[in-house]
Amino acid sequence: MASQSSDTRGPLTRFAVALFPGFQALDVFGPIDTLNMLSKQTPIHLDVLAKTLDPVSTRTDKSGHTAFETIVPTRTFADYINASANGSNGNAKDNDIEVLLIPGGGGTRDPDNIEEVVDLVRAAYPRLRYLLTVCTGSAVAAMSGILDGHRATTNKLAWDWVIAQGPKVNWVRRARWVTDGNIWTSSGISAGIDMMYAFVGDQYGADTASKLAFASEYVRNTDPDMDPFAGDGTNGVKKA
Amino acid sequence: MASQSSDTRGPLTRFAVALFPGFQALDVFGPIDTLNMLSKQTPIHLDVLAKTLDPVSTRTDKSGHTAFETIVPTRTFADYINASANGSNGNAKDNDIEVLLIPGGGGTRDPDNIEEVVDLVRAAYPRLRYLLTVCTGSAVAAMSGILDGHRATTNKLAWDWVIAQGPKVNWVRRARWVTDGNIWTSSGISAGIDMMYAFVGDQYGADTASKLAFASEYVRNTDPDMDPFAGDGTNGVKKA
Numbered sequence: 001m002a003s004q005s006s007d008t009r010g011p012l013t014r015f016a017v018a019l020f021p022g023f024q025a026l027d028v029f030g031p032i033d034t035l036n037m038l039s040k041q042t043p044i045h046l047d048v049l050a051k052t053l054d055p056v057s058t059r060t061d062k063s064g065h066t067a068f069e070t071i072v073p074t075r076t077f078a079d080y081i082n083a084s085a086n087g088s089n090g091n092a093k094d095n096d097i098e099v100l101l102i103p104g105g106g107g108t109r110d111p112d113n114i115e116e117v118v119d120l121v122r123a124a125y126p127r128l129r130y131l132l133t134v135c136t137g138s139a140v141a142a143m144s145g146i147l148d149g150h151r152a153t154t155n156k157l158a159w160d161w162v163i164a165q166g167p168k169v170n171w172v173r174r175a176r177w178v179t180d181g182n183i184w185t186s187s188g189i190s191a192g193i194d195m196m197y198a199f200v201g202d203q204y205g206a207d208t209a210s211k212l213a214f215a216s217e218y219v220r221n222t223d224p225d226m227d228p229f230a231g232d233g234t235n236g237v238k239k240a
Numbered sequence: 241m242a243s244q245s246s247d248t249r250g251p252l253t254r255f256a257v258a259l260f261p262g263f264q265a266l267d268v269f270g271p272i273d274t275l276n277m278l279s280k281q282t283p284i285h286l287d288v289l290a291k292t293l294d295p296v297s298t299r300t301d302k303s304g305h306t307a308f309e310t311i312v313p314t315r316t317f318a319d320y321i322n323a324s325a326n327g328s329n330g331n332a333k334d335n336d337i338e339v340l341l342i343p344g345g346g347g348t349r350d351p352d353n354i355e356e357v358v359d360l361v362r363a364a365y366p367r368l369r370y371l372l373t374v375c376t377g378s379a380v381a382a383m384s385g386i387l388d389g390h391r392a393t394t395n396k397l398a399w400d401w402v403i404a405q406g407p408k409v410n411w412v413r414r415a416r417w418v419t420d421g422n423i424w425t426s427s428g429i430s431a432g433i434d435m436m437y438a439f440v441g442d443q444y445g446a447d448t449a450s451k452l453a454f455a456s457e458y459v460r461n462t463d464p465d466m467d468p469f470a471g472d473g474t475n476g477v478k479k480a
Contacts, residue, residue, distance in 0.1 A: 015307065025276060026456065029269035032309065033429070036265060036298055039307035046307035055295070055312045058276055067255065067279035067286035069272065072295045072310040157455055188457035189273070193430075215397055216266065217428035217469045221459070229457045 012129060012203055016047035016080070016097040019071060020117050022060040022107020026189050027134040028071075031101060031196035037212050038200060047097060048074045051116050060113065063106045077116055081123045100124050104135030104155060104189070118143045130182045132199065134192030138185040142166025151180040155188035156229045174230035176221050187227060194221045252369060252443055256287035256320070256337040259311060260357050262300040262347020266429050267374040268311075271341060271436035277452050278440060287337060288314045291356050300353065303346045317356055321363045340364050344375030344395060344429070358383045370422045372439065374432030378425040382406025391420040395428035396469045414470035416461050427467060434461045 015035055017028055035044055050056045050073035059068035080097065102121060107113045122144040125131055133141050138154040139162040141147050148168040153175040155162065163171045172178050177186040177195035186195035197220050201209035213220050255275055257268055275284055290296045290313035299308035320337065342361060347353045362384040365371055373381050378394040379402040381387050388408040393415040395402065403411045412418050417426040417435035426435035437460050441449030453460050 024273065025269045026273035029265045029273075029309075032307070033264065033266035033269075035307045036305055036309075040304045044307040046309070048309060064280045065276055067272070067275045067284040069269075069276075069286070069288060070312040072312060156457065188455070190433075190456050190458035214469065215428070216430045217396065218430035219461070219468060228459060229454065 014098045017101040018049045019056040024105035027103030030193040098129040102133045102137035104137040108136040132184045139165040152185040153178045254338045257341040258289045259296040264345035267343030270433040338369040342373045342377035344377040348376040372424045379405040392425040393418045
């Protein structure tokens with residue numbers, strides 16, 4: 001299973017997702033379920049990062065949700081950042097994270113919740129091979145400054161708020177997902193699933209991605225420019 | 241927001257999902273993310289049931305996954321079953337679970353893991369208003385005997401194994417999901433998302449389901465008979 005990427009550092013094996021109170025569950029478990037399945041054939045390690053090792057809830061006191069779930073982290077932001085600080089010369093250490101996924105969710109709008117995730121993204125980015133965001137996760141990346149001058153997309157219902165977080169970002173409204181260098185950003189919630197299949201296809205081969213989607217009985221949107229939610233009043237049908 | 245159901249007991253507000261080692265993450269968080277979102281407008285309570293209150297992993301020692309996540313339960317099977325036993329006359333108590341979701345995953349094939357989930361389904365079903373299964377979750381329901389004589393579907397790659405668990409079930413191969421009375425069963429993994437939107441539409445109104453899918457930027461399959469994975473060799477295209 002050869003990498004389709006031109007990167008000479010070998011196939012990606014070290015992933016992480018960053019959680020914070022009020023993260024959107026499907027932003028995380030849509031893409032990550034694909035990685036879980038991939039890990040039966042490729043030895044992927046996945047860190048679940050959070051501020052502390054306490055379980056992290058999909059709700060916050062302000063979110064208004066009465067249904068919610070809590071997930072157990074495996075590593076703290078500080079542990080990762082401090083480990084990175086010992087070798088932040090652009091060469092990933094053998095045990096360093098190569099791909100960081102930042103989900104969105106209502107919690108991104110709470111400065112008290114999100115400041116440390118912004119700091120995490122800023123500290124991590126120089127050492128990552130790829131940064132991936134889902135939904136309003138791109139607002140977090142924008143706050144960190146690393147999206148400045150780059151193309152990116154986000155959730156369409158949260159559009160006005162997100163783009164205000166990154167006035168120097170080249171925001172692309174009609175997109176299921178956007179790639180710019182080693183930064184992949186997806187549109188709202190469910191779009192993260194399509195982005196991850198595309199990312200897996202890019203890194204591990206189109207056939208691998210197709211087989212995983214088939215096993216998940218998932219009908220992919222394989223066209224990053226096909227976006228039924230861009231705001232033309234349709235729902236599921238591309239404007240001619 | 242009126243219920244579209246003919247049930248006179250009022251809108252559903254008490255949901256639960258049953259976890260076991262080796263559950264498939266998207267089987268749970270696809271449908272449940274929709275409930276989380278719905279809970280901002282309808283006061284849904286969601287119990288995360290498990291054998292104990294220890295966090296439950298998406299992997300088992302036998303599963304071969306190197307990437308996995310662990311989720312925190314809120315209530316044990318025994319606590320729920322014992323509470324049910326005090327009033328199992330078909331009338332839900334005010335604090336009883338009305339809708340139980342059984343996910344699938346590799347863990348369903350491990351008798352040591354799944355026996356207690358089978359017992360849970362058997363004990364819970366007479367008191368539920370609805371039982372929903374995703375993927376090989378229908379195998380668990382079949383093992384309990386409650387699917388005997390009912391129509392049901394399941395994951396297509398696991399088809400032969402699942403139907404062997406319920407020889408008296410009327411298995412429907414070409415289906416995104418199947419409804420039979422108060423039992424809803426979906427096909428593999430991602431199909432649970434479509435089933436849940438249909439269920440939400442049935443219970444809380446089509447407009448509510450459409451708005452939630454739009455907010456999630458999800459392109460629904462709204463046709464329960466539209467199944468690109470039924471085994472006709474296509475992937476994502478319905479056979480004419």
